[in-house]
Amino acid sequence: MYKVRLDKYLTEMGLGSRSEVKQGIRKGFVRVNGETVVRPEHKVSVKDKVFWKGTSVDFVEYEYIMLNKPAGVISATEDSREKTVVDLIPDSRRKDLFPVGRLDRDTEGLLLLTNDGKLAHRLLSPRHHVAKVYYAVVSGVMTEADIRSFAEGLYVDEELTALPAELDILSVHPAAGKSEAEGSGNPEGTSEIRLKIYEGKFHQVKRMVHAVGKEVIYLKRLSMGSLRLDEALRPGEYRRLSTSELEELYAE
Known part of the structure; x- marks a missing residue:
């Protein structure tokens, strides 16, 4: 079973920066399988039961989010002056989300955000001619x-x-x-x-x-491709993809 450092695991799940997470671990904020762990380098896997300040932290490897992008927001992961599409997903489990392709600042509609580089490449590659x-x-x-x-x-x-x-x-x-x-x-x-x-x-x-x-x-x-904008989503709203939507995208 693949294992990662505890501080990396918690950082990727959005509990804070690497330095903040390390500090929290050393202060005893973390329990793994019922035991307090104070070493950031402690190795964990997806089968371990990890708690941060008493709250369970389940590992999510990939996220897939459909956003109805509103006008006035840029298709980027971060910007010092403008609001980005990533800023519109406050409850994301992953902090490495990125938009698959881009929509202009004044363009609205369907935008997929994920941290799955393989799927993004599949959808954007000129060889696949995804509609x-x-x-x-x-x-x-x-x-x-x-x-x-x-x-x-x-x-x-x-x-x-x-x-x-x-x-x-x-x-x-x-x-x-x-x-x-x-x-x-x-x-x-x-x-x-x-x-x-x-x-x-x-x-x-x-x-x-x-x-x-x-x-x-x-x-x-x-x-x-096969992914269609959910008409129930108003501009700025989002939801996670269903299993069937994800399977259809991978079949493109």
Whole structure:
């Protein structure tokens, strides 16, 4: 049975920094299998019964959390000035969570947070072409010509020719008449679209829409592979993945 140092075990379970945990161990805060342990280097395994200040500490190797990312939060693990997606998970058991891929600061929707590097690589690797579906509101009227351009593989700029993508135009709201449009700030109208892409380049959805002469004004990710955003989650809310959701992701 694989064993780790007691201070490492407790630190990974979020009981404090390594130095704080060591200090607590030496003060007698920890009992292992009914006995007080004061040596940080004491080795434990997942089968040992570990208590910190009388509270059981069960080892969790991996966490998988679905977050409905709100706008205004950055997809990072830490930042000295801005709130990060990790800051939104106060009860995480692991302190090494990271977002799988990133959503722009102003983009909402599905974001997976985990400490499972193997799964993250599987979902992000260009070789696997894991589908990502977005809902967007676009300034401008999307057309059948845009659908064909996206399906053929769109030349975006000198850095990106996007893989073929599936564009669905959900609705189009043409510009209102002159009297109604005064002060609207949107003389070209708007469109609502759903877009499925198979890669994850920097600002890809916004760049693709810009390449056909429109601009994204609202963007939300709905799914990533088999994982779909739980509609019960409001922006900023999260939950842990179910066993079936995790199995489906690993089958991608």
